[in-house]
Amino acid sequence: MYDRFADDGFEVVYVGAFETEEACQVWKEEYDLPFPVVPDDEDGTIFETLTNGWVPWSVLLDPEQKVVFSENEFSEAGFSKAIETMYAKPATEAITVAPKKQLAPPGTLDAAKIVILGGGTGGIVSANYLRKKLKKPHSVTLINKSPKYLYESSLLWQVVGKRSPGSFSRPLEQMSKKGIDVREAAVERIDLSGRVVITSDGEVDYDYLIIALGAELAPEMVPGFDEMALNLYTPEGCTRIHDAMNEFEGGTIGILITMMPFKCPAAPYEAAFLLEAMCRAKGIRNKTEIHLFTPEHIPMPVAPEKLGNAVVKMLEQRGIKYHPFYTFKELRPDTKEIVSSTKGATKIDLLIGIPPHQAPDVIRSSPLLGVSGFIHTNRDTLETEYPGVYAIGDVTTIKLANDKALPKAGVFAHSQAESVAKRIAAEVVGKTSNATFKGKGYCWIEMGDGKASFAGGNFYADPAPSIRILPPLRVLHWGKVAFEKWWLRHWF
Amino acid sequence: MKVLDGQFKGAEPGSKVDVSGYGLPVKADRGLLIVFWKTR
Numbered sequence: 173m174y175d176r177f178a179d180d181g182f183e184v185v186y187v188g189a190f191e192t193e194e195a196c197q198v199w200k201e202e203y204d205l206p207f208p209v210v211p212d213d214e215d216g217t218i219f220e221t222l223t224n225g226w227v228p229w230s231v232l233l234d235p236e237q238k239v240v241f242s243e244n245e246f247s248e249a250g251f252s253k254a255i256e257t258m259y260a261k262p263a264t265e266a267i268t269v270a271p272k273k274q275l276a277p278p279g280t281l282d283a284a285k286i287v288i289l290g291g292g293t294g295g296i297v298s299a300n301y302l303r304k305k306l307k308k309p310h311s312v313t314l315i316n317k318s319p320k321y322l323y324e325s326s327l328l329w330q331v332v333g334k335r336s337p338g339s340f341s342r343p344l345e346q347m348s349k350k351g352i353d354v355r356e357a358a359v360e361r362i363d364l365s366g367r368v369v370i371t372s373d374g375e376v377d378y379d380y381l382i383i384a385l386g387a388e389l390a391p392e393m394v395p396g397f398d399e400m401a402l403n404l405y406t407p408e409g410c411t412r413i414h415d416a417m418n419e420f421e422g423g424t425i426g427i428l429i430t431m432m433p434f435k436c437p438a439a440p441y442e443a444a445f446l447l448e449a450m451c452r453a454k455g456i457r458n459k460t461e462i463h464l465f466t467p468e469h470i471p472m473p474v475a476p477e478k479l480g481n482a483v484v485k486m487l488e489q490r491g492i493k494y495h496p497f498y499t500f501k502e503l504r505p506d507t508k509e510i511v512s513s514t515k516g517a518t519k520i521d522l523l524i525g526i527p528p529h530q531a532p533d534v535i536r537s538s539p540l541l542g543v544s545g546f547i548h549t550n551r552d553t554l555e556t557e558y559p560g561v562y563a564i565g566d567v568t569t570i571k572l573a574n575d576k577a578l579p580k581a582g583v584f585a586h587s588q589a590e591s592v593a594k595r596i597a598a599e600v601v602g603k604t605s606n607a608t609f610k611g612k613g614y615c616w617i618e619m620g621d622g623k624a625s626f627a628g629g630n631f632y633a634d635p636a637p638s639i640r641i642l643p644p645l646r647v648l649h650w651g652k653v654a655f656e657k658w659w660l661r662h663w664f
Numbered sequence: 665m666k667v668l669d670g671q672f673k674g675a676e677p678g679s680k681v682d683v684s685g686y687g688l689p690v691k692a693d694r695g696l697l698i699v700f701w702k703t704r
Contacts, residue, residue, distance in 0.1 A: 181694025189667050189702045199701065208689045212700075216668065218686050219700055222675045225668035229700040231675050237682060237692055242675040251697075258695055469665040497665065575674070 247545025279602020401525025422459030449620025
């Protein structure tokens with residue numbers, strides 16, 4: 173990123189908060205940084221002025237020293253786009269380019285075209301709600317590159333052998349009997365001006381667009397990932413984990429979160445609990461060490477610390493070694509080691525990996541991309557800056573009152589899809605809707621031994637999310653099972 | 665990780681900052697990215 177913009181005069185400086193000159197020199201050498209690394213003054217003046225008290229924190233100033241962004245998470249795609257925009261040459265004459273096609277006023281469309289990109293949770297929920305609320309000739313079209321919907325929450329049960337592959341997916345085509353036009357195609361480009369989606373199977377016009385494309389897994393960003401790690405976030409990876417655990421006779425299991433953000437904040441911890449229970453059931457627990465490595469400072473860091481601390485305590489009680497602040501550097505498949513830039517190499521016999529996540533390519537190359545590397549929307553209505561274009565679920569970044577990002581989780585995509593569908597449906601028929609996303613969410617935390625914990629609350633609470641956690645109970649595990657059954661039946 | 669207790673809003677996008685008084689060994693007139701870090 174620095175190399176791309178150096179010719180424009182772009183500069184970078186690393187400022188150590190409450191660090192010494194010596195520590196800065198060590199940091200610079202350790203990371204081989206070509207930029208200055210300097211300490212702040214002993215009062216932390218610059219840090220206190222420009223950040224919200226958290227590290228890492230990045231502030232971009234334009235040539236007039238106006239703040240372009242001030243962010244907690246790092247995204248090369250998002251940052252690069254912001255820097256690129258900063259250096260964009262102004263037009264030599266004032267040209268106002270009107271959109272090629274405008275959104276029609278509410279209530280004036282006889283046959284509105286609502287197009288939904290993505291057949292995950294947000295996509296199927298919004299499609300169902302819209303089709304129920306809007307009769308033909310208004311059309312509801314859902315475009316997805318895969319013919320199937322996958323209920324990802326059940327992947328962990330596949331790991332432990334409680335679900336067979338394919339048993340928790342449904343053909344999206346089943347929704348066509350409800351009058352939803354389902355198209356199997358890859359989205360290649362979104363023409364926001366012309367209100368057209370260009371897909372691998374042709375162009376699709378829209379009046380209203382809901383972008384529910386999710387967060388893409390990007391294991392290729394970590395050399396050696398496919399060779400050394402078993403991917404916790406894919407059906408194929410979970411099959412491999414299940415098979416590997418069947419063969420496993422003891423040693424070191426590592427669960428590695430490679431990078432932030434990742435979807436479903438609880439999943440790596442659930443995997444740790446479930447694998448620990450599996451080891452006990454196999455009679456190899458006393459021959460097995462289980463480690464969880466994460467760049468987070470605490471489990472589920474967006475929630476209040478008491479929740480994270482409760483999970484840490486659960487990990488301790490089960491003898492699972494927790495490594496927060498883990499600065500992952502690389503994998504060494506030849507020696508089966510994971511390497512940290514500060515803690516050296518650790519040999520792992522069985523590595524379960526959570527790969528990097530990013531917005532799909534069609535979004536990364538679109539004007540919709542925000543500095544976070546995902547789409548930024550109005551946090552209540554989920555509308556983007558483009559009229560009639562909404563984004564929901566994991567493809568978005570929504571800032572909370574504590575400046576952290578709303579976690580990526582299906583429960584939020586579900587709720588956002590419902591409110592967006594209600595708003596669009598009302599607007600199409602010339603009414604108004606007060607439906608907004610309220611920031612409420614919950615999740616189960618599978619603990620193994622037939623029990624689950626449950627956490628939920630209001631993520632929009634100010635000054636910080638207000639979340640409660642229940643202790644592990646069998647009834648909570650069965651509640652999760654019942655929810656899965658209902659979900660797969662209800663939407664299809 | 666949280667380094668400072670208390671409520672800080674940070675630099676608001678769109679606001680102007682004058683870094684000339686900070687003694688940073690970089691120019692700030694061509695675009696500047698400031699990255700804050702801390703060891704554990």
